Amino acid sequence: MDLSNARWRKSTRSGASGGNCVEVADNLPGVVAVRDSKNAAGPALTFTPGSWAAFVARVADRV
Numbered sequence: 001m002d003l004s005n006a007r008w009r010k011s012t013r014s015g016a017s018g019g020n021c022v023e024v025a026d027n028l029p030g031v032v033a034v035r036d037s038k039n040a041a042g043p044a045l046t047f048t049p050g051s052w053a054a055f056v057a058r059v060a061d062r063v
Helices: 049-062
Strands: 022-025 032-036 044-047
Touching (some): 032 049
Antiparallel strands (some): 022 032
16 A cells, blocks of 8 residues: 555654654544654555544543
8 A cells, every 4th residue: 555645643642752652644534544653664554534533532432
């Protein structure tokens, strides 16, 4: 999958020091990509927008 046009963003809850963060790109049609912010050139996981929304909603319920 070509992620070269992905616009990556970190969570607003990420610390200023970088730390253990993930970046999400949700600007691509039909896919949401997630990667480790410390390894930007490394692999990315991809999800359908519906699956990603369900995951985020479930995590929010647990916080």
